Amino acid sequence: MTALSITILAGFLIAILAPFLTRLMKHRAAFVLALYPLAVVIQLLALQRDTLTAPSIQFPWVPSMGLWMTFTLDGLGFLMAMLIAGIGTLVILYGGEYLRDDPHLERFFLWVIIFMASMLGVVTSGNALVLFVFWELTSISSFFLIGYKFEYESARAAAWQALLVTGAGGLAMLAGLVLLGQITGSFEINQWMQNPNLVQESALAPAAFILILLSAMTKSAQFPFHFWLPNAMEAPTPVSAYLHSATMVKAGVYLLARLFPVLGGLALWNQVVPWVGLLTLVGGAMLALGQTDLKKLLAYTTVSSLGGMVFLLGLGTPLAVKSAMLFLLAHALYKGTLFLVAGGVDHSAGSRDIRKLGKLAKLMPFTTLAAGLAALSMAGIPPLIGFISKEYVYESTYYYSNLPYILTGLAVLANVANVAVAGWVGIRPFWQQPEQKDEDLHPHKESVWLWIPPLVLAITGLFMGVFIQGAAQTWVAASTSAVLQEITKVKFSLWHGITPMLLLSIFTLIIGIVVYLTSRTLIPRLAACWKKLSSVGPNIFYSRSMRAFLSVAGWQTKILQSGYLRYYIITIIVTTVTLAVITLATRYGNLPNPQWTQPRFYDVIFIVIIIISALLVTRAESRLATITLLGAIGFSIAILFLLYSAPDLAMVQFAVETLTVILFVLVIYQLPKYTKTNYPIHANALNIIVSVAGGIMMAGLMLLTSAIPSNSTLAPYFMENSLPLAKGHNVVNVILVDFRGLDTLGEITVLMIAAIGVFALLGLKKGSKGGGNS
Amino acid sequence: MQRSIILPVATRFLMPLMLVFSIFLLLRGHNEVGGGFVGGLVAASALMLYAISTSPSALWRLLPLDPRFIAGIGLLISLFSGFIPLFYEKPFMTGIWIETPLPVLGKIGTPTLFDLGVYVLVIGVVVWILLEFAEDE
Structure with missing residues (x-):
């Protein structure tokens, strides 16, 4: 294992x-x-x-x-x-x-x-x-x-x-x-x-x-x-x-x-699962009868067969489970073959329309053989595995305690469609004259590796049917036992004697052949009928809900994504301030008194630099001045980090500030000339209120965090275990690469995605000018 | 525009120094101040210094690989380091260390490899984004 x-x-x-x-x-x-x-x-x-x-x-x-x-x-x-x-x-x-x-x-x-x-x-x-x-x-x-x-x-x-x-x-x-x-x-x-x-x-x-x-x-x-x-x-x-x-x-x-x-x-199992399966079994089979494309025919009968398997599992009797497992095996063998055959026909003849295909047997003898075997299995003709499988499906419904005749009748109906489709896909394109002449089609010979795989599958289906007591029986017995959770004896045989099931099989076959022969009139009529029905079908529902979904997305994007950086920042700050104030007001009645420490004189120097630069930024007359002033703020903050013993933070801050300045300088080249906008007085007032509120909130939060005694066990844990568990002295880095390494992995992945996003956005712009950098 | 001679000449000395320094930061990160992220930023600054003092296209020629690949390789290194413990029947991303410290490099383990991945990725991503903005005159 x-x-x-x-x-x-x-x-x-x-x-x-x-x-x-x-x-x-x-x-x-x-x-x-x-x-x-x-x-x-x-x-x-x-x-x-x-x-x-x-x-x-x-x-x-x-x-x-x-x-x-x-x-x-x-x-x-x-x-x-x-x-x-x-x-x-x-x-x-x-x-x-x-x-x-x-x-x-x-x-x-x-x-x-x-x-x-x-x-x-x-x-x-x-x-x-x-x-x-x-x-x-x-x-x-x-x-x-x-x-x-x-x-x-x-x-x-x-x-x-x-x-x-x-x-x-x-x-x-x-x-x-x-x-x-x-x-x-x-x-x-x-x-x-x-x-x-x-x-x-x-x-x-x-x-x-x-x-x-x-x-x-x-x-x-x-x-x-x-x-x-x-x-x-x-x-x-x-x-x-x-x-x-x-x-x-x-x-x-x-x-x-x-x-x-x-x-x-569960009681629900028997009440729901069989009906879901039955509806799909019959519905899929009926929809299949309106198709002319080889693959669509096979697709709808696949839907029907899957419904059959779900239906049998829903019945849940040992007999039904056994039949479901055998059906699973038989269906994979014949339907897999027919799909591969359809591909081969498409490849050689250039069409998948059953009305245009015909007389391919001479050109593709081995494909014809594989198709024939699989079609017989699908139609449920002995000694192929599909025959035995279908007998068991009938037996499961026929001996079911509830509504046996209705269930069996519907199963027969679905199988009639299967017989007809098996003929249309596996027999007709090879032996009959095409219904419509298409001069553009020039069928050529089959290639070896397009017929060997379907033929192998088809012959497996034949062998498993003839020697049903071999591999098929053992495998189905083992899987049935696994589903029922008890050892279940399975004994398949090709010949059961004259049973109701055999008579049903013969009846199915006869009606199926009649349907097969009436394809010329039946298919177009049913197709027209399904077309009318499709306007209320789930496919329409799907596309309608997709459209509704997209329009909601478009509407909310228009509201939220104004495209102006200043509005984004205002939204972010206002939201944060509101949430923080609400939380503080509702959760904490009496807030602790913040503790003040005496600032050192060199702290004051950098704080003054920050304040002056921040005020000057608002009056700056050129972009370069703005960037320089923002840089001054960033570097001062980095120095403050350093003074308050957070060298890791300070270092990253220095590096990021440097690169940000470089980035800005590079961007400036490509921006139009700077024009100072004079905002109306009320816009300026709003900006001032929002920024002051943001500043006060952050300062307040900082003071509160330092005032509330920390009960966290995390910090001491990391301090104690950093060396013994992760063999590192630098706790910050150990947390990043080891304790919380998965977070870091997620973050660097996001970084990568962000870079791809930047690349894509700029690439769009450059694409119009032709050519990128490489 | 007349180009200053000072910056290119200084870069010739500064860039290798900064690159060595970035590797130094990467290696000492586990015990002292430093680490893959800041190391990568410093290395990227060194490369950008070169791009500014000569030209972005000169940096393109200097790089052994497209920065996009560098970034991708970094991510793969980090991811791969997480898979190594699986071979020792330990959960994903468990730190595994070579017991005896190596000369120069010091103690080496899968977190070191992980940090190396971060370092490489940061170089790749930063250079990639900045070069996207940079245009040759």
């Missing part, structure tokens, strides 16, 4: 090196980079696992706050990790060929490997907060991959939308996980599972459940958050196949399965 975790985390390092490797080897870097997921696959297979005891390992993270990086691998994690790493290997090989001549190929490798490592992190995390971090990383890598073709407005909008929707879900999840942590006093998921009653009896449990369900719904594109997934098809096809069908969108399903032992016992 240790080795596996280290391999997984090494992915982040490999991702950073990937662009350099790509520069060296061009698209052939794929062959080297594919070794990373392959190594994960091999390690997974080598791990001997019982069905329930999961190996785990802890790295210290912040042990003083009880935070550990826990990694664990149970049956559920294993199944997901196998899909992520296995399909990941194929996607890297495929992507290298698909984006062969793309100038941004290195970005694809970078982000796809970061995604891979994060997703593997999600499914192997044993600590809820670690899981959250990886979860967010998958959203971020998904953002960059959807926006891969960033030159296109539509790609940027889709990436932004996916990030906002899944990111909002991520925040909900964080809140939900924190609530669970509050209830149980731990963030170890293992401890939650050992004590489900503790959670279920808590009053906070429903809130935690709703928040976590929201995050699962956004990530797994459940209604009404499904709209981002079809839009995410702006991503290059290997990305769609991998993130938006086989793995990332299953993270929500994974989260529900992972927390099923903790939250599954």
